[in-house]
Amino acid sequence: MEPQYESCVACPRACAINRNEGKTGYCGETADIRVSWAGLHFGEEPPITGTGGSGTIFITGCNLRCKFCQNFQISQDGLGRAVSSDDFAKIALKLQEAGAENINIVTGSHAIPAIATCLRLAKSQGLSIPILWNSSAYETTEALDVLDGLVDAWLPDLKTLNPQLSGNVFFAENYPSVAKKAIRRMAEKSPLVFSDGKDGVTRLVSGVIVRHLALPGKLADTELALRWFADHLEGKAALSLMTQYTPVSANPQAREIDAFPNRALIQDEYDRLLDLLAELNIENGFYQELVADTEWLPDFTRTQPFSSKLARPIWHMSVGFL
Numbered sequence: 001m002e003p004q005y006e007s008c009v010a011c012p013r014a015c016a017i018n019r020n021e022g023k024t025g026y027c028g029e030t031a032d033i034r035v036s037w038a039g040l041h042f043g044e045e046p047p048i049t050g051t052g053g054s055g056t057i058f059i060t061g062c063n064l065r066c067k068f069c070q071n072f073q074i075s076q077d078g079l080g081r082a083v084s085s086d087d088f089a090k091i092a093l094k095l096q097e098a099g100a101e102n103i104n105i106v107t108g109s110h111a112i113p114a115i116a117t118c119l120r121l122a123k124s125q126g127l128s129i130p131i132l133w134n135s136s137a138y139e140t141t142e143a144l145d146v147l148d149g150l151v152d153a154w155l156p157d158l159k160t161l162n163p164q165l166s167g168n169v170f171f172a173e174n175y176p177s178v179a180k181k182a183i184r185r186m187a188e189k190s191p192l193v194f195s196d197g198k199d200g201v202t203r204l205v206s207g208v209i210v211r212h213l214a215l216p217g218k219l220a221d222t223e224l225a226l227r228w229f230a231d232h233l234e235g236k237a238a239l240s241l242m243t244q245y246t247p248v249s250a251n252p253q254a255r256e257i258d259a260f261p262n263r264a265l266i267q268d269e270y271d272r273l274l275d276l277l278a279e280l281n282i283e284n285g286f287y288q289e290l291v292a293d294t295e296w297l298p299d300f301t302r303t304q305p306f307s308s309k310l311a312r313p314i315w316h317m318s319v320g321f322l
């Protein structure tokens with residue numbers, strides 16, 4: 001039970017319902033923290049993956065619920081199992097024991113108070129690898145401050161700065177203003193620091209990597225987001241330009257997408273994005289190769305939701321530890 005859930009304003013949706021009494025708001029979650037899968041993930045940016053893989057913990061529920069979400073089984077369909085603080089700490093410690101470079105908490109914006117409690121417990125029990133906060137950036141600065149002293153590095157999305165698009169695809173016209181404020185707060189909290197290991201591998205120690213997923217037919221919106229990054233964060237944070245957009249035919253919400261053509265990026269769009277990175281002089285960051293398959297689409301009903309080269313499962317909601 002977290003006092004902040006009694007009239008929940010834990011995120012900008014401000015549903016004001018009592019999650020401690022089992023009620024759910026936009027995120028679909030009560031006071032229970034639920035997890036769907038945890039394991040070593042090898043598909044993150046190189047300084048996050050390192051050699052041991054990123055110790056990823058996927059939280060059930062989401063306060064954004066994008067129509068095109070690739071993880072819709074857990075963000076929207078509620079696939080997951082309630083875990084106690086002790087269970088959560090055990091999962092994090094097991095990931096550390098398995099060689100994880102860091103603990104990478106995915107989409108926990110709606111559960112910040114409970115996750116803070118879990119992280120304090122895990123740290124008191126010996127968790128010492130960096131903690132990464134991997135979120136949509138649809139978060140209040142007050143909520144982010146709850147994570148002070150617990151999170152080392154931040155991996156926020158900057159989904160769009162177009163309020164019409166954010167209203168259309170995740171019912172949050174205020175997303176651009178909220179996300180800009182949240183990301184700036186993250187950058188204030190955490191200077192960008194990489195370490196060069198004796199094994200020749202560079203690792204993220206602290207700081208912010210802003211992730212932007214380019215959407216098909218929406219290059220003008222990508223340009224808006226990248227220009228904002230160049231004007232406000234270049235030199236203070238890194239940028240990760242993602243081009244893996246894949247239509248998710250299994251997600252019923254995806255059929256309602258009418259704001260852009262629901263297809264993968266084409267080569268011409270990809271080439272224009274690379275030109276834009278050069279034009280804006282964004283040097284500190286990463287960009288993906290253009291992938292033309294469904295390798296990125298996970299299935300969280302399986303203990304191995306990803307392709308085996310991308311991930312090593314440690315815990316699954318159906319069986320616990322593997």
Ligand code: SF4
Pocket residue numbers: 008009010011012013014015016017019024025026027028029063109110111
């Ligand atoms: S965390 Fe969930 S219940 Fe609380 S305000 Fe956000 S969407 Fe609503």
